[in-house]
Amino acid sequence: MSKELFITSELQREWLEKLNDVKDLIIKSAEKNDRNASFPKENIQKLIEIGYTKLTLPKSYGGEGITVSDMVLLQETLSSYDGATALSIGWHQGVVGELYEYKLWEEKKLQQFANEIVNGALVNRAVSEAQTGSPTRGGKPQTTAVKKDGHWILSGQKTFTTMSPVLTHFLSSAWVEEKNGIGFFLIDRNSAGLSIKETWNMVGMRSTESHDLVLDAVKVSDENFVELNTGPRGDKANGWLLHIPACYLGIAQAARDYAVQFAVTYRPNSIKGPISELPNVQNHIGEIDLELMKARHFLYSVASAYDDPARRNFIKQELGAAKLVVTNAAIRIVDLSMRIVGAKSLELTNPLQRYYRDVRAGLHNPPMDDMVISKLSQTAIQEMSERQEQ
Numbered sequence: 263m264s265k266e267l268f269i270t271s272e273l274q275r276e277w278l279e280k281l282n283d284v285k286d287l288i289i290k291s292a293e294k295n296d297r298n299a300s301f302p303k304e305n306i307q308k309l310i311e312i313g314y315t316k317l318t319l320p321k322s323y324g325g326e327g328i329t330v331s332d333m334v335l336l337q338e339t340l341s342s343y344d345g346a347t348a349l350s351i352g353w354h355q356g357v358v359g360e361l362y363e364y365k366l367w368e369e370k371k372l373q374q375f376a377n378e379i380v381n382g383a384l385v386n387r388a389v390s391e392a393q394t395g396s397p398t399r400g401g402k403p404q405t406t407a408v409k410k411d412g413h414w415i416l417s418g419q420k421t422f423t424t425m426s427p428v429l430t431h432f433l434s435s436a437w438v439e440e441k442n443g444i445g446f447f448l449i450d451r452n453s454a455g456l457s458i459k460e461t462w463n464m465v466g467m468r469s470t471e472s473h474d475l476v477l478d479a480v481k482v483s484d485e486n487f488v489e490l491n492t493g494p495r496g497d498k499a500n501g502w503l504l505h506i507p508a509c510y511l512g513i514a515q516a517a518r519d520y521a522v523q524f525a526v527t528y529r530p531n532s533i534k535g536p537i538s539e540l541p542n543v544q545n546h547i548g549e550i551d552l553e554l555m556k557a558r559h560f561l562y563s564v565a566s567a568y569d570d571p572a573r574r575n576f577i578k579q580e581l582g583a584a585k586l587v588v589t590n591a592a593i594r595i596v597d598l599s600m601r602i603v604g605a606k607s608l609e610l611t612n613p614l615q616r617y618y619r620d621v622r623a624g625l626h627n628p629p630m631d632d633m634v635i636s637k638l639s640q641t642a643i644q645e646m647s648e649r650q651e652q
Contacts, residue, residue: 268335268562273328277317277336284308285343292344295469296616299462301427302469305347310382315351318359318502323376325358330501331565333359334508341512342519345620346469348512350425352505353386357433359502367488375448378430387446388420388434388475397435399633405477407436407445407487414482416447419459420475426458427471433488434477443492447482455480466623499577501568503628507561507588510624514557514592517617518550521599537602546598553598557591560584579641582634589624590631596621 269275288305295302309315318333319325328336333355341348358379365372375383394401405418416436423432430451438445449456459474525538525547537543564584567573596617600607607614625631 265335265338265558268558270331273326274332274335277314277332278339280312280314281336281339281343284312288340288343288347292346292469293611293613293616295344295346297610299468299471301425301471302344302347302350303428305344306351306384306425306428309347309351310384315354315382315384316358316379318355318362319376319379320362323362323373324380325362325376329565329569330359330504331562331569333502334504334561334565337505337508338512338515341509342516343512345509345513345516345617346467349467349506349509349623350470352509353424354384356500356502356505357385357387360500363502364498371448371485371488375431383430384425384428385431385433385448386423386425386429388423388432390420390422391418392421397628403435403437403444405434405436407438407447407482409440412484414447414484414487416449416477416480416482418477420477421461422472423458423475424470424472426462426473426475432456432475434475438490441490441492443490445487445491446489448486448488449477449480449482453480453482464623466619466621468619499568499574499581501565501581503581504561504565504568504584506624506627507557507585510589510592510621511554511557511561513617513621514554514595517596517599517614517621518554520614521550521602522547524603543602546602550595550598553591553595557588560587579634579638582629582637585624585627585629586631586634589621589627592621592624 269278284305287308288302291302291305313326316325317328317336319327321327337348337352337355340351361367362372362376389397391401391404393404403418405416405420407414407416416434418436420434432449432451434447434449435444436447455478457476457478459476461474462470462472525543526536529536533540561584564577564580567577567580596614600614600618603612603614606612609615
């Protein structure tokens with residue numbers, strides 16, 4: 263199934279060509295990095311060199327100012343080469359996109375950090391903790407920030423810090439007692455007291471090296487206390503999180519392509535032609551492409567609506583729904599692909615078993631399926647109740 267239908271600009275074509283130039287490098291390293299649970303540093307460095315990591319930075323700050331739709335297309339493509347590379351850099355792309363679209367920091371700080379991004383800085387939010395689980399469920403951080411002698415002292419431990427081996431900055435959440443709220447602090451990697459505890463030992467997305475971030479009385483300047491949330495988590499739409507479903511859609515596309523190629527070339531001596539001529543195999547391929555079509559149209563439609571100022575205000579639960587639909591479709595696509603290939607799909611040298619392990623990680627990226635369904639239900643009930651009161 264081709265993505266040509268979703269290419270809408272010369273900028274997209276230009277960047278698809280640039281990604282194609284690094285395709286072989288990324289694909290060749292994927293199996294080894296997964297086996298060794300080693301971070302794809304060479305891939306990320308190459309993406310920095312070609313300017314990929316400043317794409318979501320607005321042009322006024324020295325970036326390329328791409329849209330969410332652009333990001334989805336490029337991230338899906340990158341993920342079809344290697345899901346772990348795409349998910350890792352996707353967090354940076356998404357954080358930068360949100361920061362500058364909504365101007366979450368003071369202008370001086372935004373300009374200062376933009377200069378660092380242009381020069382290769384990499385950032386990710388550090389929000390998950392073992393005691394609280396996913397921050398989207400509203401848990402209070404156990405990491406604390408205390409004011410002392412004009413600085414903030416941060417202590418705590420964060421889990422799931424994706425891209426930890428190469429991040430230059432960590433945007434860490436912490437409970438600020440004197441503000442009675444959750445603050446975010448921009449922390450330089452070289453800060454005293456900051457360390458990475460190598461805890462990542464997963465079957466999926468192994469090479470993201472999403473280790474724990476340990477903050478042991480890390481001193482942070484008041485200038486780098488960049489965000490404060492004293493109320494309930496808002497419902498502000500953040501389309502930049504669509505990098506998550508884009509990643510799993512790319513993995514699904516890679517699994518589909520492998521399975522179809524296998525089907526048209528594998529000729530067991532028990533039949534006259536390739537297995538692609540068998541009705542059951544054709545049925546699986548048809549189901550795969552139907553799932554891909556549904557997922558891709560849903561994802562790109564939501565991204566397009568987000569990019570359109572006239573339609574964005576009508577977005578309610580579509581962003582979360584897109585993540586749920588795409589991730590679950592991707593899991594089914596990989597499963598069907600493995601059924602086509604058969605037992606060979608379980609060989610450790612076969613990429614399908616890696617796709618199978620990686621794609622399931624999507625279930626545990628935010629938002630979780632149960633929360634999406636719950637919000638859809640609550641929205642429907644609230645809208646009907648308000649209509650009845652009119």
